[in-house]
Amino acid sequence: MLFSVSTPTVRRHFALLLKSLDLPQIHVHDIRHKTATISLESGVDVSIMLGNKDIATTERIYIDKTTKMPKRVTDGFLNAVK
Known part of the structure; x- marks a missing residue:
């Protein structure tokens, strides 16, 4: 096990x-x-x-989901990790 922290934690x-x-x-x-x-929209194969x-497979799962997360959440998260 890489981490010993539980999922609920x-x-x-x-x-x-x-x-x-x-x-x-x-989530x-x-x-x-x-x-x-x-990453995919930037041309990076992840x-x-x-x-x-x-x-x-990756594109089928992820590319069509670009509008699922509100822009405010995305922008806020990206700013927080800079």
Whole structure:
């Protein structure tokens, strides 16, 4: 095991982080989706990193989901990690 932190602990701390930044609550997994979408839209093949067999699978899963997360959440998160 890479980390010995439980899933509920990660979720709780992530929720507290979002609250402290005055951002709406999202799921930790939403970051994976947004990172994949931004990478693919920028021409970066992240298939292997995401555990997908090929880029077609990755694009099918992520490319069509670009409008799922509100722009405010995305912008707020990206600004927070800069």
